[in-house]
Amino acid sequence: MTGDETQDGDASVGVGTMRGRAPDAVLRAAFPGDAYAAWLKAYRRLAGAGYGGDVAEAYERQAPDVARLSSTDVAIDLAASVSNMAIRSGSRAASQLPAATVVAAKRLTASGALRRWLRLIEQVTLQAPESMVPILERTDYLLARLDLAGLESWLRIGVRTAVGDAARRLRFFTLEDPEAQRWLQRESGEVGFLDLEGRLKPFLSALWGISPPLREVPAGAPENARRRPGFDDGVVRMPASFPGFVAADSEKLYRAAVAHVGAHHRFTRKKFKLGGLRPAQVALVSLVEDARVDWLAMRELPGLARLYLPFHVAQANGPNTAPSLFARLSRALIDPAYEDDNGWIDKARKAFFADSDALSDQQLSRRIGDLLGNDLGQMRVQFDAKGYIVQPPYRDDNLGLWDFGDDDQQQAVEAEQIVESVRIRTEVGEGGEPQRDDADDLDEAAGRASLVEPEMDGMLAGRYPEYDYVTGRERREWTTVREYTPRRGSTEALLRLRDERADLVNRLSALIRSARVSRTERLRRQPEGEFLDLDACIDAAIARRIGEPPSPRVHGRYERRHRDLSVLLLLDTSQSTAEKVRGSGRSVLDIERQAATLLAHAMSELGDPFAIAAFCSDRREDVRYTRVKDFGLPADLTTYAHLAGLESAFSTRLGAAIRHAGASLARRLSYRRLLLVVTDGEPFDIDVEDRLYLVEDARNAVQGLNRMGIDTFCVGLDSTADSSLGRIFGRRNTLSINSVDRLVDLLPRLYLKITA
């Protein structure tokens, strides 16, 4: 670099390496007086270091801007930072730093802020050198959302969550990791769906009396699905966040979105047939339908207008392009005060408001939408279906309004699968932790332990006698119970059930609360206590007058009863449980596991120790027993995964299963022990001819348990087996349900009742 150039233009500047460099005049203007020499020195040192690429050029190009926006000192010191960056992170990051500094300087105008930013970047360079390129590339994006403190904590979180794994760090800082987005959202003070979920659900229920599961749109979903709410087949999807809205607005936006989706639930009675509609028509029919349901909703709930209208911000003077026209149309159809002299919008408005009674007819949307779509074509307005995003943001993506026919149903299924796979992945992260511990154990035990795993399946757990009613004797060690390790299944359906039956779960929780705070009992005629027992006092006084010695037991007191109870729930998983229940697509086993899910939830809230096991049998040598959940373990995702993994197979050798379950209950030291059996029929196994044989054996097994002080109770899911179940468990301890569906509802209640 020569110091005497004063002319403008590149022509006088050295060629090649100096491509795009700043004219000297600019530099002199930016670094007046002594600063120029200092800058030149810094630049020369950088240029001479030989970092390659265009590190030095980039610095030279941007330095004047940095000097202007911040100060010459910062601009000069930047050279050292760039140099550092080149050493730690490579020349690519280093050549980006000057430009990023200019961007940062525009954002960080407070005094000293840019310096602090540079220092922060230097620190992060030490900890995450591989990630500097993506971080610097996103300078504007990040600083638009975060202040300096927010940026600092976000960067630190990124470094920390990756725990030294460079690839993970890179995923975080390129924002591929959904965690990165979430933390960014949190640091930026944006309010996301997860922050509001707890309030949005009851809001939706309150407004419209419906409680579909609300789900966050998975991070892997396409862009337009991520940015707008949506609904389909009873599930409502909400964007993870609405970027660019401050917290208070975000909350309102979510509220409006929920209210709008609820309005669709109420007023969009049938899905529109896609037919041969063009994309623009589909969009317009949806738009009019959105306006229609909002109108009907506001008629019922006038306060919604205050929620909706502020988000309609389209201005009448916008260009006549499809996005602008659509946004204005949305506003024109909902905001009576809005004025727009566009003929197309005016026509739509007139048609829409022509007859207020017609608003309740869904076909209105179809008619107006078709009409407007044709006009739009004649106006030669281009509609970009791919890039179209519904405005304003509280409106849904409209996918739930249309019946796409079979092909697209397939897509819907696939979309659901995407959602599921995302969920499962996260579940492995949560529920899989104990497994990881196991893996550690295996490592320690080096190889030897790995042999244990396969042996676990079908491991001999005990031999039990069987009772032969004909001879009146027990056949010793006649049956062999083997324990099988539970398989893990997808918990999606069960967790969804918990969401869908939220009302039941809540009611149960309320019940449990009242049951757990065990009722106080008033004990009368006590020798001491906290109050006088009036009746006893009177008796005593009478006795004294008569001249008899009065009883001193004139007090009363309150006492709490304690729950001390262990429960084992034993599920029948024989082949017959695979049968579908009439009127629903689910099998008996499905319903058993759903009931068990809710019961597990109830019992874990009660704090009663409980276990869940499942059984089936393949002849007397192989009574299969699966521990779904043991005493002392929490009812968590693993429990649900095990429940989901149960499969229907083989027969029902009830007696042996009861004895085995009884053996594990007998080890419990609780005051009360209860075995709760759920079965769909009478006992049966393929190596037994006599129908009565296994019934009598099971009866004998139950009696054996009763002798040990273990209570038994049976829920029969098939009315035909009534008599035999009554015979086995006693009529008082048997309940048969005709409609299997009711089990889900009934089992937890039943449990509370028999344990109360």
Added chain:
Amino acid sequence: MHDRSGAALDSRAQQDLALDPFRIAGEPYYRPVAHEVALFEAAHRSRMPVMLKGPTGCGKTRFVEHMAWKLGRPLITVSCHEDMTASDLVGRYLLDAVGTVWHDGPLTLAVRSGAICYLDEIVEARQDTTVVIHSLTDDRRILPLEKKNEVLKAHPDFHLVISYNPGYQSVLKDLKESTKQRFGAIAFSYPVAAIEAEIVAAEARVDRRTAATLVNIGARSRNLKGHGLEEGASTRMLINAGLLVGNGIALAEACDVALVLPITDDPDIRDALRAAIAACV
């Protein structure tokens, strides 16, 4: 009032005097929703025990008061609770200066003198307490006072009415089957919107529009039953909110005081309720 004559007059007069506080002077406001008035009158004619079923604050107690007034009978109300014993209902010996004196309990008073006895929230009482009404609720119509060694024959005008809220707690607290089967039942629920608005307007003395809005709010809160609330806002709550509005409080704040704050402590549910209320106004 019944004809009275001769020697019976004295004891009759005494009984009537004892019942005076239980007579209902003015007409209690009640807006019939369906046939409940006719049904009750029919049941009363044959003195069939009546069970009023329905959620809290939907007008069961007001209905009984109204019917007692309409039929010109005194009404003896007992609010049942967990610690209530049979002697709390029937009566007991107390001591005075000279010796023991029998004091009739509220049920005995009603049986003896021919009042309507209203056992409010009967499930709250323990099951062994409620069996004392069994002999009164079949064709015997007697009340054995075992301590007094007396069998009291029910006065011809005696009529037993109980209320029963089949809420969530009915799993743990329920009437015995043998108790339930002695009653005819009239079901109550929150009235349809138009009638409920009429009731709120009349009771709280607010205009119809405010009343309609309050009822709309009530419907929203009832949507939350089972989803965070154990019960939605009762008609009584809506009337309370209306009373506050009538006293110059803004509607949203009145609902906050009379409805949102009493009904739940869960911040999320409160928030959702407030938002729903805002949507109704």
